[in-house]
Amino acid sequence: MTTEQQDIIKxxxxxxxxxxxxDVNYWFIRTNGGEKFEDFYFGKYVAIGWDKCNDIEHIKVTKQEDLKLEIExxxxxEEESRPGSIAAQLKNFVNEIKINDIILIPSSNCDRIAFGKITSDAYLYELTDEDTMDMMFEDxxxxxxxxxNVEWITNEPLKRxxxxxxxxxxxxxHGAVVSANNYSSFINRTLFPNYYRGGAFHSILRIEKKDNVSAYEFNKFLNCYFELSDILSEITGESINKEDLKFKASFNSPGPVExxxxxxxxxxxLSAITLFLNGANVNLDINVFNKFHFKTDIQSDGLLKKLFDKKGKDNEHExxxxEIENKINDSKKELEIK
Known part of the structure; x- marks a missing residue:
């Protein structure tokens, strides 16, 4: 890891x-048509059926084709017409899912989806005395x-x-355990306003305006990023390639801009503008890349002028x-940025 990457991580x-x-993978795990959704969610776990095949260590080491024959x-x-598919899903659940992988589980009719992070290896649940009593007297x-086991990422399942x-x-x-890796970027931007992966920093803003978005207003907001980069370049003496900033947008407003x-x-x-828009309660005093000082108190007035030390900065920069700060505030109101 380079010094710059270490500073970014810090x-x-x-x-x-x-x-x-x-190496984090993403999985969509069904809840038996929504029947198990509340059990999974409030129990903080995910699970897979086919309880006649409950020897986890055996599933781990058995070849998939051999496991298919055992299921047959x-x-x-009449009970199971696709033993090959079952074998693959059992192997996925036991062998392929890893701790820290991100999972999605749907409620009935997929009206809500819960997003979580795997926190344990696969295990066989042992019935408690309370479970036994429930089975005896409550059918x-x-x-x-x-x-x-799962740690849920959002405070509650998200509405569709x-x-x-x-x-x-x-x-x-189709299937009880399905890879969702092809949807990873969409999952990440649903869950996190900002995140870092694969050497890239992602900043997601949500335009909530339901009417048509003004191209002029959006362009004015976008230009704030480049204007701030110009000031950063002038202060540090470092050249900044404006093509290094990419974005993805859904222009079906409301929608995300990434x-x-x-x-x-x-x-x-990106950090400065995103923190300003989100109004985060964050205090920073960090020497970045040994080139300039990143210092700001998000709750105080004049965030952007505090982005850099005053040393070596003239009134023109301030x-x-x-002006950039005012433009961002105007755009936040006009575009209804969240």
Whole structure:
């Protein structure tokens, strides 16, 4: 890891921005038509059925084709008509899912989706005395015993209307355990306003304006990033390539706008503007890249003028940063940026 990357990681920890490892995978895990959704969610776990095949260590080491043959012997064709698919899903749940992978589980009719992070290896749930009593006197069935513990990422399951629409096709996939890696970027921007992965910093803003978005207003807002990068370049003496800032947008407003950069300099610009828009309660006093001082108190007035030390900065820079700050405030109101 380079010195610049180490400095970025340090800042990200300070502002509590998620750092997603490259080897994190994403999974869509069904809840038996929504029947198990509340059990999973409030129990803080996910699970898979086919409880006649509950030897987890055996599933781990058995070849998938051999496991398929065992399933054919265990279940009748009327009970399970696709033993090969079952074998693949059991192997995925036990072998392929890892701690820190991100999972999605749907409620009935997929009206809500809960997003979580895997926190344990696969294990076989052992019935408690309370479970036994429930089974005896309340005719309760305790099943889906192959489980993994989960830490939920959002405070509550998200309504379908609050989820990035590009995630929705995953709900039409077949299988109890389905890879959602192709949807990872859409999942990340649904969950996190900012995150860092694969050497890139992602900053997601949400335009909530329901009427048509003014191209002029959006362009004015976009220019704030480049104007601030010009000031940063002047103060530090470092050249900044404006093509290092990319963005993805859904112009079906309301919708997300995602800024992406691999550039250390644009990382600072994105951090400053995003923190300002989100009004985060963050205090920073960090020496960045040994080139300039990143110092700001988000709750005080004049955020942008505090982005850099006053040392080596003249009144012209302060005035220009104040103008940028005013433009951002105007755009936030006009575009209804959240």
């Amino acid at each position: 800042i990200l920890h300070e502002i509590e921005t998620p750092i997603i490892d490259d 012997r265990t279940y009748t064709k 309760a069935e305790i099943d889906f015993l192959k489980r993994r 209307s609050k989820i990035d629409p590009l995630i929705i096709p995953i709900i039409y996939s 800024f992406i950069t691999y550039s250390a300099s644009f990382f600072i610009v 005035e220009r940063m104040k």
